[in-house]
Amino acid sequence: AAGVIQSPRHLIKEKRETATLKCYPIPRHDTVYWYQQGPGQDPQFLISFYEKMQSDKGSIPDRFSAQQFSDYHSELNMSSLELGDSALYFCASSLRTPGETQYFGPGTRLLVL
Amino acid sequence: AQTVTQSQPEMSVQEAETVTLSCTYDTSESDYYLFWYKQPPSRQMILVIRQEAYKQQNATENRFSVNFQKAAKSFSLKISDSQLGDAAMYFCAYRSAGNTDKLIFGTGTRLQVFP
Numbered sequence: 001a002a003g004v005i006q007s008p009r010h011l012i013k014e015k016r017e018t019a020t021l022k023c024y025p026i027p028r029h030d031t032v033y034w035y036q037q038g039p040g041q042d043p044q045f046l047i048s049f050y051e052k053m054q055s056d057k058g059s060i061p062d063r064f065s066a067q068q069f070s071d072y073h074s075e076l077n078m079s080s081l082e083l084g085d086s087a088l089y090f091c092a093s094s095l096r097t098p099g100e101t102q103y104f105g106p107g108t109r110l111l112v113l
Numbered sequence: 114a115q116t117v118t119q120s121q122p123e124m125s126v127q128e129a130e131t132v133t134l135s136c137t138y139d140t141s142e143s144d145y146y147l148f149w150y151k152q153p154p155s156r157q158m159i160l161v162i163r164q165e166a167y168k169q170q171n172a173t174e175n176r177f178s179v180n181f182q183k184a185a186k187s188f189s190l191k192i193s194d195s196q197l198g199d200a201a202m203y204f205c206a207y208r209s210a211g212n213t214d215k216l217i218f219g220t221g222t223r224l225q226v227f228p
Contacts, residue, residue: 033214042204043158045215056214088156098210099146099165104158 002027004093004105012111013081021076021108025093031055032074033102034066035090043090049074050096081112115140117207119219126195127227133180134190134222136205144210147181147188152221153201161203164188166210192224200226 005024013019025032031050035043045058049068060066063081068074072093078085088109092102116139126132138147149161164172164181171179176196180189192199205219 031214033216035216037156042218042220043216045217048214056212058215090158092158099208101148101160101163102216103160104150106155106157109156 004091004103006089006091006105006108008108009106010109010111012113014113015081015083017081017112019078019081019110021078021089021091021110023074023076023091023093023105025072025074025091026103029093029095029103030072031094031096031100032068032072033092033094034060034074034076035092035104037088037090037107039087046076078110083112086110086112115142115145115207115209115217117205117217117219119205119222121222122220123223123225125225125227126192128195128197130195131191131193132195132224134192134203134205134224136188136190136219138186138188138205138207140186140207140209142209142211146208146210147179148206148208148216149177149179149188149190150204150206150218151199151201152204153198158204162190195226197226197228200224 033048034046037043046060048055066076088107092104094100147164151159176193202221206216
């Protein structure tokens with residue numbers, strides 16, 4: 001079965017640079033979620049989108065922005081990168097039904113030097 | 114605010130044996146969903162099992178089953194006939210049935226499986 005696709009899988013950036021992470025949800029899934037997992041930590045919810053509109057917002061820094069496009073793929077834009085942004089960034093997708101399971105992509109590993 | 118607690122940072126089990134991972138949560142809501150996710154060394158987050166709070170029957174998926182005690186706010190995961198491939202970090206997660214999308218994760222339990 002098709003899974004969530006994330007690109008790139010690995011990314012190395014310098015401080016103060018910009019990064020863009022992409023997410024392609026499972027076909028027919030209309031909701032996308034972004035999570036950040038720091039080293040040795042549990043995933044933290046950043047933001048979610050349904051039908052191109054922001055659905056919920058968590059602990060996303062102001063330096064980050066995201067959007068969902070008409071084909072349901074989503075992009076997470078990160079500017080003025082800091083060393084503390086080094087983490088594994090997950091995208092997940094689901095159908096928009098109550099309590100629907102969120103299926104995670106393989107993650108993008110971002111390293112900020 | 115809801116919280117999820119996994120009090121066992123590490124657990125170990127012999128191959129073919131049974132192990133139970135603990136999870137408790139705190140919420141004032143009556144309707145919610147609970148999940149167990151597995152994160153192997155590849156770091157992929159894989160769904161293991163899902164439980165709706167309004168269902169009294171415990172969820173089961175092959176060798177994986179839960180013991181859901183709503184009054185006690187407990188949601189433990191039992192792995193039967195443990196296999197080497199079960200070695201991973203296991204996260205318990207809570208999702209409100211209300212107007213929020215986020216999964217709230219516990220801190221995880223690292224499971225080692227010995228041959």
